[in-house]
Amino acid sequence: MTAVEEKPTRLISGPGMLLVWFYGVMVVGAVSRSAYQIATDFQRAPLAYSLSAVAGLVYGFITYTLIRGGETARRAALVCCAAELAGVLIVGTWTLVDRSAFPDATVWSDYGMGYIFIPVLLPLSAMYWLRKARNTVTP
Amino acid sequence: MLNALTLVTGVAALLLAAWCGWAAYRDQPTKDWHFIGMAVVSLLAVVQLVVGIVQLARGEKPDQGTTIFVAYLLGAFACVPAAGFMSLAERTRWGSVTVAAGGVVLAVLEVRLYDIWGG
Numbered sequence: 001m002t003a004v005e006e007k008p009t010r011l012i013s014g015p016g017m018l019l020v021w022f023y024g025v026m027v028v029g030a031v032s033r034s035a036y037q038i039a040t041d042f043q044r045a046p047l048a049y050s051l052s053a054v055a056g057l058v059y060g061f062i063t064y065t066l067i068r069g070g071e072t073a074r075r076a077a078l079v080c081c082a083a084e085l086a087g088v089l090i091v092g093t094w095t096l097v098d099r100s101a102f103p104d105a106t107v108w109s110d111y112g113m114g115y116i117f118i119p120v121l122l123p124l125s126a127m128y129w130l131r132k133a134r135n136t137v138t139p
Numbered sequence: 140m141l142n143a144l145t146l147v148t149g150v151a152a153l154l155l156a157a158w159c160g161w162a163a164y165r166d167q168p169t170k171d172w173h174f175i176g177m178a179v180v181s182l183l184a185v186v187q188l189v190v191g192i193v194q195l196a197r198g199e200k201p202d203q204g205t206t207i208f209v210a211y212l213l214g215a216f217a218c219v220p221a222a223g224f225m226s227l228a229e230r231t232r233w234g235s236v237t238v239a240a241g242g243v244v245l246a247v248l249e250v251r252l253y254d255i256w257g258g
Contacts, residue, residue: 012229013229013233015233015236017226017228017229017237018237021240024221036207036210
């Protein structure tokens with residue numbers, strides 16, 4: 001049946017569901033945190049708060065692609081996870097090297113230590129899962 | 140009152156996490172009993188939300204600000220039901236893992252709520 005073939009790849013079956021949960025939590029955490037900080041006290045640490053907001057947007061996009069499924073979404077999610085991992089590593093190193101640039105913490109400070117290192121573990125497991133999902137897909 | 144409730148909810152969340160973690164370990168999806176457990180934890184979170192708002196209405200102030208306090212109360216309230224619905228959509232052990240993760244997240248939120256309210 002063609003209907004079966006046209007159905008987009010489900011990215012949220014099995015471990016994917018757990019990923020969606022964690023990404024969802026990170027979306028709520030990063031977006032609400034940065035929204036509150038930008039609204040109340042943006043001058044104090046503009047760079048840190050903007051970075052948190054960007055992180056929230058990236059998380060939101062990845063969550064959306066995971067739920068949407070399909071090959072294009074899978075590729076987009078992979079790219080975003082790579083960007084996210086790069087962000088965590090760059091910002092994490094940056095916060096350690098130049099503390100004065102960050103008067104307040106971001107989601108990605110110290111490689112996400114304030115979030116039990118979930119920010120650095122999540123993209124790794126997501127990329128592993130997304131790469132594995134490709135093998136199960138027959139186009 | 141609120142701190143006691145925070146403690147109870149946090150412990151209940153960890154118990155739920157362990158229980159669903161056990162189900163995942165035994166390769167089982169969440170069952171009716173698990174959902175009853177989730178309902179109990181969610182109910183505690185609702186009571187906490189109501190008590191928290193009543194405390195605010197009485198004029199008490201959280202240490203770290205009212206907005207953050209209410210945001211965390213709402214997050215704690217939504218946490219387990221959201222994970223529960225996701226485990227309904229995923230009828231494998233991974234649904235159980237998701238609820239277990241939800242319980243852990245709620246426990247972390249309760250620790251933060253304790254700090255925000257100010258012991």
